[in-house]
Amino acid sequence: MDSREPIASQPGHLAEKLFPILNICQKMSSERDLSALLDLIAKEATNLMEADRASLFLLDREKNELSSRVALGSEGILRFEARFGIAGAVLATGETINVEDAHQDPRFYREIDLRTGYRTRSLLAVPLRDYQGEIIGAFEVLNKKTGVFSHEDEEILKALAAQAAVAIETAQMMEEMSRHRDQLQEQIGHLWKEVEGRFSTEHIIGTSQKIQAVLKVIDQISNSSVNVLITGESGTGKELAAKAIHYKSPRARGPFVALNCAALPEALVESELFGIERGVATGVERRTGKFEAAHGGTLFLDEVGDLSLGAQAKLLRVLQERIIEHVGGRKSIPVDVRVLSATNKDLETEIKQRAFREDLYYRLKVIHIQMPALREIREDIPLLTNYFLASYCREAGREPLDLTHEAMSALMRYSWPGNVRELENEMKRLVLSVAGRMITPADLPEGVRRLGVTTASISSSRRPLKEAVAELEKRLMLEALEQSRNNQQQAAAALGLSRQGFIKKMKRYGIKAPL
Ligand SMILES: Nc1ncnc2c1ncn2[C@@H]1O[C@H](COP(=O)(O)OP(=O)(O)O)[C@@H](O)[C@H]1O
Ligand SMILES: [Mg+2]
Numbered sequence: 172m173d174s175r176e177p178i179a180s181q182p183g184h185l186a187e188k189l190f191p192i193l194n195i196c197q198k199m200s201s202e203r204d205l206s207a208l209l210d211l212i213a214k215e216a217t218n219l220m221e222a223d224r225a226s227l228f229l230l231d232r233e234k235n236e237l238s239s240r241v242a243l244g245s246e247g248i249l250r251f252e253a254r255f256g257i258a259g260a261v262l263a264t265g266e267t268i269n270v271e272d273a274h275q276d277p278r279f280y281r282e283i284d285l286r287t288g289y290r291t292r293s294l295l296a297v298p299l300r301d302y303q304g305e306i307i308g309a310f311e312v313l314n315k316k317t318g319v320f321s322h323e324d325e326e327i328l329k330a331l332a333a334q335a336a337v338a339i340e341t342a343q344m345m346e347e348m349s350r351h352r353d354q355l356q357e358q359i360g361h362l363w364k365e366v367e368g369r370f371s372t373e374h375i376i377g378t379s380q381k382i383q384a385v386l387k388v389i390d391q392i393s394n395s396s397v398n399v400l401i402t403g404e405s406g407t408g409k410e411l412a413a414k415a416i417h418y419k420s421p422r423a424r425g426p427f428v429a430l431n432c433a434a435l436p437e438a439l440v441e442s443e444l445f446g447i448e449r450g451v452a453t454g455v456e457r458r459t460g461k462f463e464a465a466h467g468g469t470l471f472l473d474e475v476g477d478l479s480l481g482a483q484a485k486l487l488r489v490l491q492e493r494i495i496e497h498v499g500g501r502k503s504i505p506v507d508v509r510v511l512s513a514t515n516k517d518l519e520t521e522i523k524q525r526a527f528r529e530d531l532y533y534r535l536k537v538i539h540i541q542m543p544a545l546r547e548i549r550e551d552i553p554l555l556t557n558y559f560l561a562s563y564c565r566e567a568g569r570e571p572l573d574l575t576h577e578a579m580s581a582l583m584r585y586s587w588p589g590n591v592r593e594l595e596n597e598m599k600r601l602v603l604s605v606a607g608r609m610i611t612p613a614d615l616p617e618g619v620r621r622l623g624v625t626t627a628s629i630s631s632s633r634r635p636l637k638e639a640v641a642e643l644e645k646r647l648m649l650e651a652l653e654q655s656r657n658n659q660q661q662a663a664a665a666l667g668l669s670r671q672g673f674i675k676k677m678k679r680y681g682i683k684a685p686l
Pocket of ligand 1: 410595
């Protein structure tokens with residue numbers, strides 16, 4: 172029988188091949204690794220087609236090159252321009268090519284046989300098409316064991332090519348996706364390192380005993396998830412400490428969610444903390460609360476002393492039961508959240524005045540960290556000053572600034588009611604405003620400068636005692652005002668004066684009360 176007759180007239184042969192073809196398809200569809208898949212297709216096609224070899228050429232569109240690793244087995248990848256050879260011709264025409272003796276065919280690319288040391292005789296090639304019908308490569312079987320490739324062989328190879336193309340595309344996509352995933356994971360790893368570095372305890376500056384004690388506690392609790400209450404005046408680094416605690420903890424790669432309780436109107440506290448269902452009131456959209464957002468991580472409740480008693484009761488319940496309910500919802504949602512809280516209020520006083528719940532206080536204050544006011548750690552002022560100057564100079568792209576001895580003394584003597592934040596802002600301002608390389612007392616704000624002058628400088632100026640005493644008295648009064656944040660009653664008390672006496676002296680020395 173003529174082997175080139177259409178398949179329809181040879182039902183027996185095709186039926187014979189049907190089972191092995193289905194078998195191959197099944198194997199192909201479960202292989203996800205591209206190179207293993209290409210090996211599998213080549214091996215199975217070689218057997219099925221009773222050929223000596225099979226090669227798959229994949230088109231690299233960017234370079235317009237064909238590449239094949241199968242023809243060379245383990246010897247490496249064969250690459251050539253996509254216009255060459257029978258594979259190139261299949262690519263250009265999209266048609267099946269069946270030749271009895273390749274070396275007699277002008278399209279044959281002899282270079283391949285030369286490079287591989289293989290001798291090609293009969294050759295059957297079909298295009299590989301993706302699901303949109305675009306050609307993605309060519310599929311060749313070489314050297315039919317007996318005779319040449321038949322018309323039936325052409326149909327079988329086409330059917331096999333259609334299945335192979337789908338499997339190859341899937342495997343290529345999987346490879347690309349896993350490459351992307353690896354790249355993303357690597358980038359995320361770098362970003363995490365940067366984030367953790369940025370919030371590490373290394374950025375809490377200070378060699379004073381009080382700062383070192385804070386760092387020690389943060390270090391000691393770094394493996395646990397206990398609740399921590401951080402107290403201290405505004406600007407002492409409470410939030411800085413909270414972030415350091417989070418990024419050193421086992422929850423570092425979970426979220427850090429901050430909520431400023433003081434900034435919230437009473438009516439919103441609950442929905443901010445616990446979330447709200449859609450339609451609770453007209454126009455209300457569903458929102459997740461901070462507790463849910465912090466799941467697996469840390470919730471930082473800033474100014475926790477400002478929570479209303481109602482909100483305190485609800486917060487306490489969540490801490491006890493570890494479940495939340497949306498406002499207007501009925502579902503209980505379990506949450507795993509560590510709570511760090513901060514306040515500049517004295518909560519024990521608040522408790523006595525029944526403004527803060529004692530039971531909540533003990534839940535929040537498993538560990539207590541007290542951030543020192545800057546005037547309590549004056550020895551850290553030079554270190555902090557230089558740290559901020561260096562970092563803001565770097566940011567502004569200017570040469571590092573230095574301070575004269577007098578200017579540094581003034582900074583160390585000033586009371587810093589705004590604490591480290593005030594010092595930081597002052598350095599930021601100086602970096603932008605000082606033209607030269609040196610900061611002198613004249614560059615400092617009035618308040619910092621006048622308190623920064625020593626009694627030594629008063630007595631050394633050789634003048635009548637009365638005048639020097641007056642000068643000293645004036646400075647002590649200014650300092651007392653500074654420290655009491657201009658509360659005249661407190662300033663007077665600090666100096667052992669009556670309020671009236673203090674005000675009289677203010678008039679005498681021309682000290683104006685701030686507006
Ligand atoms: N010990 C410190 N070392 C370095 N920077 C600090 C230190 N304490 C505070 N700061 C900086 O001062 C500013 C105010 O700190 P923050 O944590 O917001 O204070 P608080 O929450 O107590 O008001 C921040 O820019 C912070 O980085
Ligand atoms: Mg703060």
